[in-house]
Each structure stands twice: as C-alpha cells, then as structure tokens.
Amino acid sequence: MHDHPMFIDGSHQPAAGGAWLESTDPYKGEVWARIPRGGAEDADRAVKAARRALKSGPWSTMSATKRGHLLRAIGDGIARNADRLAEIETRDNGKILAEMKGQMNALPEFWYYYAGLADKIEGSVPQVDKPDTLAMTVREPVGVVAALTSWNSPLTFVAMKCAPALAAGCTVVLKPSEFASVSTLAFAQIAKEAGLPDGVINIVTGLGSEIGGPLVQHPLVDKVTFTGSDSTGRMIYQLAAASMKRVTMELGGKSPNIVFEDADLDAAAVGAVAGIFGAAGQMCTAGSRLLVQNSIKEAFTERLVSLTRTIRMGDPNSSETNIGPIATPPQFQKVLSYIEAANADGARCVIGGKVATVDGSSDGQFIEPTIFTDVTNNMKVAQEEIFGPVLSIIGFEDEAEAVEIANDVIFGLAAGVWTADFGRQYRMARALEAGTVWVNTYRAYSPILPIGGMKQSGLGREGGLVGIDDYLETKSILFSTGKGQTANPFLQR
Structure with a gap:
C-alpha cells in the first residue's frame, strides 16, 4: 500500500x-x-x-x-x-x-x-x-x-x-x-x-x-x-x-435506447447490451430504458436474455471478464435497492436480479446483469438513474408513442435509435430530448464532438x-x- x-x-x-x-x-x-x-x-x-x-x-x-x-x-x-x-x-x-x-x-x-x-x-x-x-x-x-x-x-x-x-x-x-x-x-x-x-x-x-x-x-x-x-x-x-x-x-441520465421492428435485431441486441452492461452500467449515458416496438418485444427480449447469459463476471484484470464489480459499497447498496423497488412495483425480472458470487472477490460487490420487463415508464426503476447493470424493457406501438415515452423523464443526456428507415432515423433524432443521439450504434465518443445534457x-x-x-x-x-x-x-x- x-x-x-x-x-x-x-x-x-x-x-x-x-x-x-x-x-x-x-x-x-x-x-x-x-x-x-x-x-x-x-x-x-x-x-x-x-x-x-x-x-x-x-x-x-x-x-x-x-x-x-x-x-x-x-x-x-x-x-x-x-x-x-x-x-x-x-x-x-x-x-x-x-x-x-x-x-x-x-x-x-x-x-x-x-x-x-x-x-x-x-x-x-x-x-x-x-x-x-x-x-x-x-x-x-x-x-x-x-x-x-x-x-x-x-x-x-x-x-x-x-x-x-x-x-x-x-x-x-x-x-x-x-x-x-x-x-x-x-x-x-x-x-x-x-x-x-x-x-x-x-x-x-x-x-x-x-x-x-x-x-x-x-x-x-x-x-x-x-x-x-x-x-x-x-x-x-x-x-x-x-x-x-x-x-x-x-x-445523470436515464437514456432511452429505442428498437423498431425494422432494425437489424442482432446489432440492436449487441447495442442494448453495450448500452447498459458495459462498465457494469456505471456510466451516465447508460441506455437503461430499452424501448422495444410491441410487435417484436417478446422475441427481442428472448434474444437479449440469451445474449446476457454469455456475459462473464470476474477479475477486471482478466481478458476473459466482461463486467467487473460495482465500484463502491454505497453504489452497490443503491443498485440493490432499485432492484427491490422494481420487484415491489410489479416489474418482472427475466434474468439476474441478485448478488453474484465471483471467485477471488471477498466482499461480493458484484450484481448480476439484470433485465426487467413489464415495466411502465412511471415506475421508479424507469425514472431514476440507477448507475448499475439494471435494464428496463418498455413496449411501444409507433414513433409517436416512442418519442412520448422517451422524453417523459427529467433527464436528457443521451438516446439510441435502431431502425433501417432513414426518414425515421432523422425524425427520431430531432424529436428526442437528448444532448447525444446514437443511430444504429451506442457508446461512440470523440473529442471532436460535444457531450452534454438537456433538462436536468x-x-x-x-x-x-x-x-x-x-x-x-x-x-x-x-x-x-x-x-x-x-x-x-x-x-x-
């Protein structure tokens, strides 16, 4: 020391x-x-x-x-x-x-x-x-x-x-x-x-x-x-x-990551994982609200759960590890409290939701990658920044409803849009109240581009x-x- x-x-x-x-x-x-x-x-x-x-x-x-x-x-x-x-x-x-x-x-x-x-x-x-x-x-x-x-x-x-x-x-x-x-x-x-x-x-x-x-x-x-x-x-x-x-x-942020039915769903699933489970969700731009068009919501959730099962937790120094521990004890307890709140509010946990046991880690400061579905946008888990590996899946019918749900939050730091329709890409990017909008990608940064948020x-x-x-x-x-x-x-x- x-x-x-x-x-x-x-x-x-x-x-x-x-x-x-x-x-x-x-x-x-x-x-x-x-x-x-x-x-x-x-x-x-x-x-x-x-x-x-x-x-x-x-x-x-x-x-x-x-x-x-x-x-x-x-x-x-x-x-x-x-x-x-x-x-x-x-x-x-x-x-x-x-x-x-x-x-x-x-x-x-x-x-x-x-x-x-x-x-x-x-x-x-x-x-x-x-x-x-x-x-x-x-x-x-x-x-x-x-x-x-x-x-x-x-x-x-x-x-x-x-x-x-x-x-x-x-x-x-x-x-x-x-x-x-x-x-x-x-x-x-x-x-x-x-x-x-x-x-x-x-x-x-x-x-x-x-x-x-x-x-x-x-x-x-x-x-x-x-x-x-x-x-x-x-x-x-x-x-x-x-x-x-x-x-x-x-x-802070409570960024929407929005998937339309015409998107490249394999790419969108990878983008959703990157948006919430990269850095164990401890990033201000985390795509913690995954908005999925209702026509593909069930199938896309299954795809996402399958991909999440492949995530490896462990020693952050190992090249085999995808997710390390939660950084601080207060943050660890905060993330767990949001998982409890989501369960109490009626959200359905389809994977994760528990403390993980990891070899070599004596204090157990790991939380399983967690996905909730049956989430409504007024739930605490959908409105407040968690800063951890917890994803809320929310369904929508069309562009108008996607924009309404996405913007119905006090934050406006970032957003993601997944669609093959260029007109929709542009319309959504302009309609979303966010300082950065990623289209068919997520977590891409450059010193040449400004970063910052709208609203709070x-x-x-x-x-x-x-x-x-x-x-x-x-x-x-x-x-x-x-x-x-x-x-x-x-x-x-």
Missing part, C-alpha cells in the same frame, strides 16, 4: 491536518492506497496557487501556441503511461482493464485536439454603427477553474475539463472523487514532466463535504465544472450561485469546438478614432 499526496503549486503535499483516507480495491475488497483527507485550508492553498499562476509567472504571459505545445506534451505523457494509468483506474474503480486501456489509449486525442485549438481562439472586429469608432471583441480566460470529477472514468473527465481550460489560458484546481483519486494524482507527475508551470494544475483530495464545498465557494474561484449525480450537482449549483460563478455540469442532465457542453467556450469570457473594446471630444457628455453615444 502506498500514500499518494496532493499536488499543490508544483509539489506533492499531505493534507494540512495530516489525515488520510483509504482507497479500496472493489474486486479484492482490500485497501491498496491512501489519499490525503483535505479540508478548507488545503482548498485555500490550492486556489491561491492557481490564482498566482494565472496572474503572474510564466503561464500568465505564455503565448497560446506555447500553451498548445504543453498540452500536446501532456498527451504524449499519457500515451507513454497508458498501461500504468489503466491499471491504476481498474484497481481504484473495478472497471475492466481492457476498457480502461482503450480509454487511456484514446485519451491523448483530447489533449491533442485542444492543443491545436489553443492558438485559434479569435475575437472579431465588428463594423459598429458609431462614427469615429473602432470596435473589437477579444476572448479571455475565465480565470481559476474548480473541476470536480466522478469515480467511474477519472482521467477521461480530467481531460474533458482540463484540456479546454488550459487551452483557454485558465488555471485549475482538481478535486477527484474520494473513491477514485489515485490516477488523477498520478497524472500530476505527467503534467509536471511535460513542463506545465507550477500552480497551473493543482489536485486536492478528500470528502466532498469537507473540501468540495470550500473549493466551490472560494472567492477566488471563477468557474466550477462538475461531473456526477444530479443530486450532488444541484447542491454544487446552489453553492456556486451565491457568488455568480460560471458553471458547467454533466449530470446538466448545463453546457464538453468536447468539440464549443467545449472551450465555457472557459472564455468575451470582452468588447471600443476605440474613439475622432479628434477631440465633441459629443454631448449628457447623451449616450
């Missing part, structure tokens, strides 16, 4: 109070690392270091092109350390190693994308309707960013937040989830070795109630970006609103060209080109 200190102003440091938190391997049920249990004093030190880096020192005067070079160097560092980082994340959150290696190998592209964008931030020279006036707009960094990330894909969220923030010229204080902080702390050394100046990225760890709140409320923080549950997001939003901080939030799935977008906008302020500047002051001082020009 190793201790992993915080990273503040370019150096690794313990918490001011000297306390530590234990990080448990969710597969083995063993403590494998310790992270500092930080508090308000640590948040203050990190924010002040970020503010100094923003206002003085090499970062404050660095050219945008040079910033881009540093971001590319960070991407290169991640590429060199991809296997090690994947192993750390698997140890910390239990996701299968094969997926984490795929994520780590893809992650440098986020850094390269924003490295290329850094020196392409442009203002404008509008032709204003004022005589003897030259006007321009410039884009400036919003300031110090507090970035709070979730435990299911820590370094992916670091890239989605830090790469555009740094490209814009901001500085950052990262607060990873207390359940999975080690990979983010390992990233600190990669950033330092890439040549990032001290204080540009700082990493503080601890409980959200003890360090997250002080960080969000800090008067020197200009913007908050958060990935996590909608309930936590609402609390953070309220705290940030007190001082009018800019906010970006990627929150969040605020703003991450990724793509628009992903940098929330880290920039637009300033208007007006120059008088006339000679002397001839305007009436009591009238607006």
